[in-house]
Amino acid sequence: MKVQVKNLDASAAGDIELNDEVFGLEPRADILHRVVTWQLEKRRGTARGTRERADVARSGKKLGRQKGGGTARHGDRRAPVFIGGGKAHGARVRDFNPGLNKKVRALGLKMALSAKAKDGSLVVIDVLDVAEGKTKTLATQLLGLGFGKKALVIDGDAINISFAHASGNLRGVNLMPAVGANVYDILNHDTLVLTRAAVEKLEARFNG
Structure with missing residues (x-):
């Protein structure tokens, strides 16, 4: 050409x-x-993945007795309501690097x-x-x-x-x-x- x-x-x-x-x-x-x-x-x-409850290293021991404490009945420090707890419905890592x-x-x-x-x-x-x-x-x-x-x-x-x-x-x-x-x-x-x-x-x- x-x-x-x-x-x-x-x-x-x-x-x-x-x-x-x-x-x-x-x-x-x-x-x-x-x-x-x-x-x-x-x-x-790729977005940075957040740590959910299963990924946080905190005690799984029940905080207090179930009734009579005058507080909510929490059983896990990894709950999202606590500082340092796992993120609820957090961002997941997705792979955008195809071949x-x-x-x-x-x-x-x-x-x-x-x-x-x-x-x-x-x-x-x-x-x-x-x-x-x-x-x-x-x-x-x-x-x-x-x-x-x-x-x-x-x-x-x-x-x-x-x-x-x-x-x-x-x-x-x-x-x-x-x-x-x-x-x-x-x-x-x-x-x-x-x-x-x-x-x-x-x-x-x-x-x-």
Whole structure:
């Protein structure tokens, strides 16, 4: 698959041949759903479990006689009404750390990239250099490129510092290195922007 490469000023910078095994697959909704669900569940934190009556180490001896003491008929210091007693109906620890086969995760990422390439929302940029890292300059350039409301920009090994500075105050523009590419973020943006270095890193990631 051949795609035109652009500069940030919307001028042409040649073409690039994308690997069909990475960018030319037919997306499957079931695979994408499994990977996105796995990602979101991995983000959930587990609550700290509270100690209930069975978990509290206190005396089980009856506090006093059943009748005639003038107080309630308690028989256990572990009761929730006492300070230091067990919690009634407390929070339980739940596991939100499911597993997913590495091959399925890799296939999901390939299909997410292919989905963006198929619907025309994939843009390849030569380099992300912004003059003096100015936000105003970058905002004007992005208008010329015609990105959607939300654009995910993926660079190579490390993010471009000038672009990071310029895009820091731009709402809807997110930047990450190629190692951070994931299905949820790709699908959650209107436009996917890859640099030449990002394309090389992603293709090497799967071919390796």
